[in-house]
Amino acid sequence: MSGVSSPGHIDVSIEHKRADPAKGNGDKHPNTCPGCGSHYRDDELAANLRVCPQCGFHFPVRAPERIEQLADPGTFEEEDAELRSADPLAFFDLKPYVERLAEAESTTGLGDAMLTGRAAIDGHACRVAAMDFSFMGGSMGSVVGERFARACDRTADEQGVLVSVSASGGARMQEGILALMQLPKTVAAVDELHDAGGTLLSVLAHPTTGGVTASFASLGDVILAEPGALTSFAGPRVVAQTTREKLPDDFGLAESNFRFGHVDAVVPRPELRATLARLLRLFGRAA
Amino acid sequence: MTQEAELGLRDRLAQLSGVKLLRGTRLSAELERLQRQLERLREDTSDEEIWKRVELARHEKRPYTLDYVERMLDDWFELHGDRGRMDDTAMVAGIGRLNGRTIALVGHQKGRDLKTRVYRNYGMAYPEGYRKAMRTMALAERHGFPVVSLVDTPGAFPGVAAEQHGQGGAIARTQAVMLRLGVPTIAVVIGEGGSGGAIAIAVADRVLMQENAMYSVISPEGCASILWRDAAQAKKAASAFKPDAAHCLELGVIDGIVPEPEGGAQVDHDAAAALLRDALIAHLHELEDTSGDELRRTRRAKFRSLGVLARV
Numbered sequence: 001m002s003g004v005s006s007p008g009h010i011d012v013s014i015e016h017k018r019a020d021p022a023k024g025n026g027d028k029h030p031n032t033c034p035g036c037g038s039h040y041r042d043d044e045l046a047a048n049l050r051v052c053p054q055c056g057f058h059f060p061v062r063a064p065e066r067i068e069q070l071a072d073p074g075t076f077e078e079e080d081a082e083l084r085s086a087d088p089l090a091f092f093d094l095k096p097y098v099e100r101l102a103e104a105e106s107t108t109g110l111g112d113a114m115l116t117g118r119a120a121i122d123g124h125a126c127r128v129a130a131m132d133f134s135f136m137g138g139s140m141g142s143v144v145g146e147r148f149a150r151a152c153d154r155t156a157d158e159q160g161v162l163v164s165v166s167a168s169g170g171a172r173m174q175e176g177i178l179a180l181m182q183l184p185k186t187v188a189a190v191d192e193l194h195d196a197g198g199t200l201l202s203v204l205a206h207p208t209t210g211g212v213t214a215s216f217a218s219l220g221d222v223i224l225a226e227p228g229a230l231t232s233f234a235g236p237r238v239v240a241q242t243t244r245e246k247l248p249d250d251f252g253l254a255e256s257n258f259r260f261g262h263v264d265a266v267v268p269r270p271e272l273r274a275t276l277a278r279l280l281r282l283f284g285r286a287a
Numbered sequence: 288m289t290q291e292a293e294l295g296l297r298d299r300l301a302q303l304s305g306v307k308l309l310r311g312t313r314l315s316a317e318l319e320r321l322q323r324q325l326e327r328l329r330e331d332t333s334d335e336e337i338w339k340r341v342e343l344a345r346h347e348k349r350p351y352t353l354d355y356v357e358r359m360l361d362d363w364f365e366l367h368g369d370r371g372r373m374d375d376t377a378m379v380a381g382i383g384r385l386n387g388r389t390i391a392l393v394g395h396q397k398g399r400d401l402k403t404r405v406y407r408n409y410g411m412a413y414p415e416g417y418r419k420a421m422r423t424m425a426l427a428e429r430h431g432f433p434v435v436s437l438v439d440t441p442g443a444f445p446g447v448a449a450e451q452h453g454q455g456g457a458i459a460r461t462q463a464v465m466l467r468l469g470v471p472t473i474a475v476v477i478g479e480g481g482s483g484g485a486i487a488i489a490v491a492d493r494v495l496m497q498e499n500a501m502y503s504v505i506s507p508e509g510c511a512s513i514l515w516r517d518a519a520q521a522k523k524a525a526s527a528f529k530p531d532a533a534h535c536l537e538l539g540v541i542d543g544i545v546p547e548p549e550g551g552a553q554v555d556h557d558a559a560a561a562l563l564r565d566a567l568i569a570h571l572h573e574l575e576d577t578s579g580d581e582l583r584r585t586r587r588a589k590f591r592s593l594g595v596l597a598r599v
Contacts, residue, residue, distance in 0.1 A: 149591060176503065
């Protein structure tokens with residue numbers, strides 16, 4: 001892990017007790033740790049990569065900040081930023097879908113729930129596709145599907161490496177059946193990337209559930225997960241309601257998925273950049 | 288919306304009629320198919336109509352996968368097990384003869400009474416079911432058998448063991464396997480096409496829906512409980528995300544609608560099976576001269592193109 005500086009010692013033990021993911025932070029301030037109750041100023045937390053210095057709890061990271069954490073300064077160039085979702089079903093629940101989209105865009109400053117572009121990690125050129133849970137629960141609709149697919153195409157052209165960081169509640173219901181079609185669409189894109197000799201490194205952040213788990217996020221050449229991240233197809237609430245089973249304490253968490261063989265490594269956030277740099281070196285073409 | 292779709296179809300019709308003798312008879316078959324779809328579409332689907340279709344799609348007397356198998360195929364030989372862990376009874380797989388030709392078939396299987404419903408896990412497969420489907424597809428690829436999949440599931444099973452055995456990964460990989468097949472593939476939604484559990488085996492050259500089937504990203508109840516916070520609003524949810532065949536056709540998600548006997552497939556299983564069989568034979572005939580590479584390329588391109596974007 002040479003060549004990448006990491007911040008000072010942070011306790012990243014993965015055995016910490018996770019707060020109920022369904023409840024999240026409850027009514028607490030977003031900078032109050034659900035793990036140990038410590039409270040932080042935003043700059044303190046950001047300086048610690050949004051990992052609690054007391055207990056190692058991993059707070060959620062927005063897509064732009066995630067890219068800032070991983071990419072070499074000034075190397076990220078966003079691509080396909082102009083893509084926006086249409087409203088093919090004229091979907092209306094308690095609010096029209098177009099209104100929800102506009103609201104999400106103005107509160108997050110993003111065009112949709114995934115940010116893609118070229119970047120360098122520790123000097124290794126690559127592409128990054130980072131999801132943002134605060135844009136409609138990181139749900140995957142036509143724009144997420146298209147941005148991801150185009151990122152795969154561009155990576156395939158260069159036989160390069162695409163690093164995806166997922167955080168998603170699943171397919172975007174407001175786009176109906178077309179949201180479901182983003183599963184085979186992204187799967188096809190990964191398949192073509194692989195055909196061209198390219199690589200997908202898939203990082204699962206909290207939470208990666210539903211359609212994203214059932215498509216590209218599970219097809220990485222290497223799959224990494226953050227400690228305590230819920231990464232399951234069905235969420236704990238659905239499983240509990242449907243089956244009335246008693247769920248194990250670590251149901252669907254990264255550590256459990258590691259034990260059952262679905263992820264290659266559980267990587268604490270302070271080590272993520274160095275781990276990706278190492279993999280980029282391993283998968284990179286010899287100059 | 289429906290008007291736009293009608294225009295879209297008319298457009299395609301006009302385009303096709305303009306291309307003279309490009310691919311001979313197959314083109315005119317395509318033309319007829321589009322014309323029939325257009326007629327169907329003209330009868331606009333109301334909210335009531337959509338809900339009626341949801342009820343028919345889940346009708347307890349509706350024919351299930353094995354009901355079709357026994358009526359459509361000769362010499363059916365069922366394959367069991369995923370060659371790793373178990374035999375998932377919610378997913379059936381096997382080989383048989385359709386119109387004198389050996390095909391491989393996979394499909395979700397529901398039960399009809401309490402005992403068989405539990406035995407079939409209400410048509411909700413574990414990862415092992417998807418792995419059984421994958422190994423059957425690999426077999427078909429080796430022997431050049433076309434693959435037919437029949438989709439009828441409320442969704443992939445949401446259970447502790449299913450997650451531990453890798454439900455998400457199994458669904459993702461089944462799609463990847465289907466995208467790579469070099470043999471003709473047809474998927475038909477014959478009842479409930481529920482979310483990830485359905486799409487896993489529906490990434491085909493031709494995706495069809497029976498007239499009264501539904502295909503959706505989430506169940507109406509699930510959608511209602513999330514967006515309306517009340518599962519009782521299922522009817523409202525269904526009319527918002529429009530899971531009926533006409534709308535799926537309009538959105539370009541399916542390639543055709545398979546007619547059912549008057550009143551629905553549950554009324555006459557034999558007639559429903561005959562209609563489905565005709566559709567399968569016609570579509571397989573259209574695909575039979577296409578090379579494996581071409582099938583793969585067209586299939587990938589089709590699924591890559593799905594989605595609706597706006598530009599700012």
